[in-house]
Amino acid sequence: MKSITEQELKAKMDAGxxxxxxxxxxxxxxxxxxxxxxxxxxxxxxxxxxxxxxxxPVIVHCKSGMRSQRAIMQxxxxxxxxxxxxxxxxILAYAxxxxxDLPTY
Numbered sequence: 001m002k003s004i005t006e007q008e009l010k011a012k013m014d015a016g017x018x019x020x021x022x023x024x025x026x027x028x029x030x031x032x033x034x035x036x037x038x039x040x041x042x043x044x045x046x047x048x049x050x051x052x053x054x055x056x057p058v059i060v061h062c063k064s065g066m067r068s069q070r071a072i073m074q075x076x077x078x079x080x081x082x083x084x085x086x087x088x089x090x091i092l093a094y095a096x097x098x099x100x101d102l103p104t105y
Contacts, residue, residue, distance in 0.1 A: 001072055004059055004085040005093040012059075019057040019082045022048075023092075024071045029063065031101045045071045061087035061094075065084060083089060084101075 004012075012019055018049040023030055023037035030039045036051055044061070052075060060068040060075075065088055072084045087094070095102035 001069060002085045003059060003088050005088050005098045008097045009059060009087060009094065017057075019059055020053045022058060022060045022063045022071075022093075023091075024053065024060060024067050029105070032105060033091065033095070035061075035099075035102070040071075042067045042071050045074055046078055049075065052079065052081065054081060054083060056083065057085060058083055059085045059087055062090045064090040064092055066090075 012082065021025060021035070021037035023034060024040050024042040024045060025039075026041055038051070040051070058081070062068040062071075068086050068090065072086055075081045075084060091102070092104055095104050098102050
């Protein structure tokens with residue numbers, strides 16, 4: 001499984017790179033804190049298959065990186081995706097290393 005660090009994600013954001021950011025946490029987690037990803041909860045991830053880009057890198061994240069790994073495995077198996085990247089450490093790593101003002105939980 002391909003992965004990306006929080007520093008690499010921040011660099012892509014700052015550079016204005018064309019990529020899709022998917023958040024597979026639950027709506028209440030997303031409402032608490034988010035980094036502008038598209039909410040596609042893990043439990044319904046396969047319902048969103050048509051909304052996941054196949055034409056550009058797709059970075060998938062959750063709280064710590066575990067749910068996003070499961071989402072990627074499901075999408076790769078069912079949808080044939082080969083452009084998915086897991087955010088190592090999830091939004092917690094991003095909050096700890098990149099944006100210290102983000103609330104954690």
